[in-house]
Amino acid sequence: MAGKDYYNLLGVAKNASDKEIKQAFRKLARKYHPDVNPGDKSAEEKFKQISEAYEVLSDDKKRKKYDQFGDQWQYADQYARSGGQKAGYQTYDFSDIFGGGGQSQSYRYGGDDLGSIFGDLFGTGRSQREATPKHVKDIESAIEVTLEEAFSGATRLFTIQDSKPCQTCHGTGRVHRIPCSTCGGTGTHATEKRIEVKIPAGVKTGSRIRIAGQGREGYGSTGDLYLAVTVKPHSVFERQENDLLVNIDVPLATAVLGGEVKVPTLKGKLALKIPPETQNGRVFRLTGQGMPALGKDTRGDIKAKVNIVIPTNLSEEEKQLFSKLKKLRDS
The missing domain is CATH 2.60.260.20 (Urease metallochaperone UreE, N-terminal domain)
Structure with missing residues (x-):
């Protein structure tokens, strides 16, 4: 990136505060991040450039050298110490980067590492050492x-x-x-x-x-x-833990005189005996016909709730019979 203006790349003034620099980088990173622009080489290159610019401008020492020496800032302290190592900088090799050999390093820019910034941007919530591969996750x-x-x-x-x-x-x-x-x-x-x-x-x-x-x-x-x-909710059954509640229609005559009705289950229909004078809302249990208990060799029950059906479209003869029954009950 020799000759490029880091301030211009981030779109900030030369006297921009650390907060302004960080905000500018976050905005550009969100726009040019490769995850947002898959396969776009120009966006990838732009992302590299703004990342490098942020690396320098978010570090007070590096920024000061950049302001003084421009694109030659990296060589400002070259050979300041014996042995030819540049003062103020650490030599990075593959053992540093991939965690082999010496202690791994965390490269931080202006108090924030890029991992944490990208975590904020893209919801990963990660802040970790560069030399440590990302944690295995469920x-x-x-x-x-x-x-x-x-x-x-x-x-x-x-x-x-x-x-x-x-x-x-x-x-x-x-x-x-x-x-x-x-x-x-x-x-x-x-x-x-x-x-x-x-x-x-x-x-x-x-x-x-x-x-x-x-x-x-x-x-x-x-x-x-x-x-x-x-x-998913079911059109016939209401689940109550391991029991299944089902409403069954019982004709009026069957409820009064007794009889038999069919009760739906998840394995087919079963016959249920209705005793005489069964009242509306009564619940009958079909033991062991409900849901299996998870991880156990037991089952819940079917709870069949009676819904007495009043006849409609009565014939004249039926009306007369009900009228006669009413008189008998009233007397």
């Missing part, structure tokens, strides 16, 4: 299942938006103190994978399914995938 996702799937268990093909460590920067996000051009400084690149997920019988809304080893990949280890389950 993947949290959501899955919606039907009541039938929760009852019997099921197998689903699930698509995961994943990320893998960048092979260029080894997951550090930087190469020679500059944001990695391959991954744009994120340390990862996006991938997509499909896996087969087994839904265990008995899951309910709020259950979490853990699939070991299907999280984000890191160097030497992989996180887990966690699926937060939501069970």
